[in-house]
Structures are given as structure tokens and as C-alpha cells.
Amino acid sequence: MPNKHQNASKISRRNFVKFGGAVIAGSTLNIPPLKNAHLSQEETEAKIKEYRVLGRTGFKVSDISMGTTRMREANVVRYAYDSGINYFDTAESYGNGNSEKMIGEALQFMDRKKVFITTKLHFEENATKEELLERFTKCQERLKTDYVDALYIHSASTVKILNHTGFHDAVKELKAAGRLKHTGVSNHGPRGDGESMEKVLCAAAEDGRFDLMLLSYNFMNKEEAEKVLAACKKNNVGTTAMKTSPGMLAVSPLDPDNLTKDQQEYLDRIMKRGTSKEKAMARLKRRVNRQLASYENSKTFVEKHGIKTQDQLRKTSIHWVASNPDMHTTCVSFSSFDMIDMIVPVSGVKLSAADQQFLEDYKLVFNAQYCRHGCNNCVSSCPHQLPVSTIMRYAYYYEMQGNEKLAMEKYLKLRDKNASLCFDCSAPCTASCPHNLDIPVQLTQAHSLLTLV
């Protein structure tokens, strides 16, 4: 029997249904006229202060823009607009099309010419022009707009997809009909077997057919993303940042007699696999101790900067991105009025030296604990060519996901190419991680974890 995903490319309609678009039936464009829009404004607390030219589109966009993956209330879009935000990002797959619907609902309270609406379609190689046109038609119906400002290839993971004939043919037709103005490419960073974000987006920027790039950009991935920004600047391509606030301050009080939900779930999972309660509890305690040790390591930093809230980290991270003039707009997934009031004040304000220092310190502390998914910079320094990031990922499955069985099975499959080799090694890899991970230490710990020795 074929594997589900070997099979996938044979079926063209799969793209269509998997990535949404089933909310409205029919393929002929059918946009109901807007109700008499009354454009009365709500008094918002904060206002956008800076607008930047979005590359060769020539459109002046707010330096803070709105992403809609977590948005549940059309009124939050309206509030963002009243705060001066004029760039709204959505996709066919967000909420199975319902996110586009909410923007459509809010659009009746906006001056259409003053806002920039983007949506995205994800597709595989076998998608046809007709299929993409049909899906775009539905996006447009949900958005209730005569034209969409930009259509992105959603999560383009290879350079090859940039040349998709069906996509470019569909775009040509849509532009000729006045239904689409620009095209772009989005990339979330390396995934699975995909190519790096830098490779895909630099190729897209040089290509000439794409006017916009939507990229993952934050103070933790500065180096990779700035190569993309340079390529965009050279080609006058518009830039939008997403995934702007990495890092999380998660709180979990530790009381063995009063376990948190997460700890209880961890315990239940282990016991479900036949482990006795006593042993499961011992494992949970070891896990908690490791977490405590990690907290202890970070304590000085947390105290030095008086970090009280996740919001503080989020706001400063977003501010850092918005402070880069080569990033035309910083897309934030707003779910509430409060969040808009919290983030919009960073618009047009220079990042203070103290905040800059805060992020630098944060990066120093946390970079060293986090092996980058899809990175293999250090592999060439290892005489055994150990798959370092893969081994660390398995440790992550084990420790953070509690998926011990899967992690250990996968690790076993590496056979003799595993981290037992690190125990008797002079560790030439030691200084090879650009993110300062202590590779030998992390790998030997991972080995102990994944083999239970």
C-alpha cells in the first residue's frame, strides 16, 4: 500500500480540499454589494505613527500590520483599522476560510482603497491553473472585495514551486481581470525536507515576478533573515515580518501533591504505557528537576531585567523587528483589542538602548539551549558526521512532548551513528555552533535520555 504522501501528488483536488476553501460552494465570482458602510470610528487608545512604502507596490503600509490566524472577532479587525493599521494578512487555510470571512465582514467599515489585503494559497506541484482560479474566487467571495492586493504562495518550501506554471498562469489571468494586483511568497523557515528560508526567498526576490516576501524574522534568527532582506532591498521587493516574538516564559508551579494539568497528563501518559505509578512519579520528578535547573540557569537574567510578563518579551521583540526600516511592516497576530492597544504604541518609536540590551541578553541566555530545527552547521566538524539537530530533536520529543516511545524508537534507528560516540571523542565540534550550544554536553545528555542509561 502506498504511503499517504507518496500518493498525494497524483490527486489534484486534494490540494483544494486539504487547505480549506470548502466553506462557500460555487466557482463563479459572486460578491454581494457592501452594505451602506458607516465609517464611524471607535476611539482607540493608540494610533499608528509610521507608514512605509511596500517595495515596488508603492503602497504606504503601517509599520505594524495585522495577521489573523488567531482572530475570532471581526470587530478586532475594525479596531485595528481605526488604530491606523492598513495591512491585513490572511489565508485560505486560516479557520477553513472563516478568517477571510471576518476580514470581509470588517471591510464594510473601511475605505477599501486605503487598505492592503493579502491572502495565501498553499498548493502542491500537481495543482492546475483552473483549480487555483477556483480557490482564489472563493477567497475573494469570502473577503467580499472586487480585488485582492496580493496573493502569496503560502509556505513555499522549495525554489521549484516558485516556477509553478499553473500559479503564474492563474495570476496573469487575475491581474488582467483587475482582480489581483500583486504576488508574493511566504516561508516559515525550514520544514521537513524543504529548502532553507534564505534559499527560497532570495531566489523569489531575484525572480522578478514576486513583489512581496513574508518571512519569519525575529531577534533569534536575525542572521538568516537579513540575507533575505538584503535581496529584497536590492530588487525593491516589499517585506513583511511574521513569527516576530519567539521565546516564551511559561509558568508552572511545582507541587508533587498538587500536580498541574500538564504534569498530570505527563504522568498519565507514562502510566498508560504500563509503567508503575512509582516509576512514573520518579520520572516526573527527574523532569521537574531538569526544568528547575534550567530555570536556575536563567534566573539571573530574569531578575536582572525584572521580567514580569510574557507581554514584556513579546512587545520588545515586536518593537525590535519594527525598528528595522528594511522590514516594511511587522505582522502581528492580533486576537484582542488589548493586544492592539499594547503593540500599536511601538509604531514609529525608536527601540531604546535598554530594550536592545534586554533582547541581546535574552538571546545569549536562550540561544545556548535551543538547537535550530533543520540546521546542520556543525555536522561537518564532526568526524562521524553525527546528525546533531536530529538527535536533539528526538531528545525534544522525549522531554518536552513526553513522547518517549517515539523518540527512543527513532533514536534506535540511527544505529551506530548515535551520540554514544561523543563519550570518547575529543569534541572538535565544540566551537562550531554559531548559537553557542554546548554540543558534546547536550548530545551526551540526549544519549542518556534516549537510551535510559
Next chain:
Amino acid sequence: MKNSISLLLILLIVISIPAHAIDFPTIKSFTPESEVAKYNPETLYEYINGGADVFLSFGFKELLTKDFSYQELQFSVDIYDMGSRVNGFGIYKVERPVDANFLKIGVEAVVSPPYQCLLLKDSYYVKINIFEGEFRQESGKDILRKVSAALPGSDKQPTEFSVLPVKNKIAYSEGYSREAFLGIDLLERCVYAKYKKDSASFRYFSIVSIKEEPSKITWQKISEKWKHAEAGKSTVLYKKIPYKGYTGIILSGDKILGVADCKNLEQVLDLLNVIVK
């Protein structure tokens, strides 16, 4: 939103595997056309890209997906385990069409021709994507019934909804918002439903209490930010929501009950009076 630090610091997204992991069920009369593919919170992006964020925000645990043929149709069945019945309800509500003929299959289901059926049963949200063959309402219902029968668990609405009044409730209008209900950060974990009485439309809601944050703590947090009004012996907390009139909440026993979309404070008090009774 977390607002204090007590003990530990974890980088990036904190995730966990399913609490009630199942194997892909055998579905009567369906012919398997592929192996099962599995996705966890870390890999879900590989399957549904940016759409994954919303699943993660509802506590997604695991996705099992497999292709089948049945009669002249070919389709994939995606089973999302959301970890709890109320989370399953939440994501189903986010993804289902706004207006459709909702069906009493599982907890609820909908056939959305030409290509999709959605089903909610227990903590499982199921998306059936038809990719070959002529697909009609009747065949959709047939498929949904078969999938529902194969899945374990309850066909009932999550118990959290039982606090909402039945009278004047608009059928199939219930939902669950994990964060920022009404666009307000303080309103997390809200079950709600829409109501129509005479010419008035409004929503009742209740904040689901959890061990880590019992209702009294939530009440305390909100009372620091919202206005107070007296209603007999009780206190009502209320707030004006941009474009949507007034909302108010009351602490009744160990539950926080609320009403939204009211034109003024009087209406808030009247309607809260009804729900408390």
C-alpha cells in the same frame, strides 16, 4: 495571558502528546487507500501550514490521516485529537461554515459540498476531504455516520455548556473560545451561545474554571479592570466592548456567568438576572 513567573522557563512552544491517543479506527465499508500518516504539534505545520496555529491554540494533540475509497468516492479522513471535548468543540466551531444545515451526527456534523464534511465527536474533530467522485449531501451524511460510529467517545455536547440557558437559544449557535472572547484578553476559556428574545439579540457565556485558575481567581483579576455595579446582594462587573455595546459578568456559586452584546447596563443586569435564576 500569563502574567507572573513562579518557577520555570521553557523556550518556544510548550507542547505535549495526546491524552487519549487512539489508533486509526476501522471504518465499516471503507476501503483503505493509504497508510496512516501521523502529525504531532511540532509537525502539524508540514500538513496544514499556517492553519496549524489555530489548532495549537486549542490544545491540539495529534492528527491521524488516511485515504479511503467508498462507492465512487475517494477521500481522506483527518482525525484531529484535541485533547478534550470542549477544545474539540472550539476548533470545530472555528472551522465550520457559518450558515449551513447542521446535522445531529456525533455531537454535530455538517456536509459542505462540493468537497468537504466536518464532524465533531468527543474530543475528535474530523475533516473528510473528498477528492474524487461526484459528492452529494446524502453520500456525505452516509460517510459521516460511518466515521462517527467508528470513533470512540461521547455524542453529547461538552458538559461545560450545561450552565447556559436553553430558552431562546438559537440552535447550533454554541461555541467555545479558548482566548480573547469578544476580543478581550481577560475572557479566556468561554463557552457561549447566541440568543434571540423579541427583537433583542445577545450572547450568554460562562468562563470555564480550571484547577490552575478557579473562578474566584478569574473573578478577582477581572474585578481589578472592569467597572462594578450592584445588583441586589451581588456585584456585577461590566465593560463596554468596542462596537458591540456592553458585556457583564456575575459570580454565581463557583461559576462565572456573563452576557454580551447588550445596549446598556440595564439590559446587562436584566439578562444576568435571568441566567442566575
